[in-house]
Amino acid sequence: MRDIAGVVRRARPLATAYTRDGLDPALRERVMVAVSRVNSCRGCTFVHERWAGRAGVAAEDLRAIDLGDIANLDARSRAAVAYAAALAEGRFRKPVDPNLAAGAREHLTPDELAAVDAVARAMALANLSSNTLEDLFDRTRRRCRPEVRA
DSSP: OHHHHHHHHTHHHHHHHTSTTSSOHHHHHHHHHHHHHHTTOHHHHHHHHHHHHHTTOOHHHHHHHHHTOOTTSOHHHHHHHHHHHHHHHTTTTSOOOHHHHHHHHHHSOHHHHHHHHHHHHHHHHHHHHHHHHHHHHHHHHHHHOTTOOO
């Protein structure tokens, strides 16, 4: 419930992230890929890597995000990805490392930072939902078909 409330409180920045004046689609997708990787959501990672490619994100950038080696990303992307990943790793309950937060504030406007936070929270909620449904599906399948054991 806390995750849902966190997304709802950030509805305006989340909506802004998808408007023409909001986050650049490539930056937004980099953030989504990073958060889905932190949350080990294979389905979301797969989808958002495809969408990132359509938004113009280079395959080498996606590999770097997958490996957690973001040093070669441009400064804005690096700041946004590192900040969003840190939020997700702390489950949005732990404060982000002050150096990461300062880097994000240096390279992103306050509105962009709010949008990155909102996108990261929404992505984490989607990851949680997807992972939960996938787990329930797998458990049901194993119970209904005992020969399909992991």
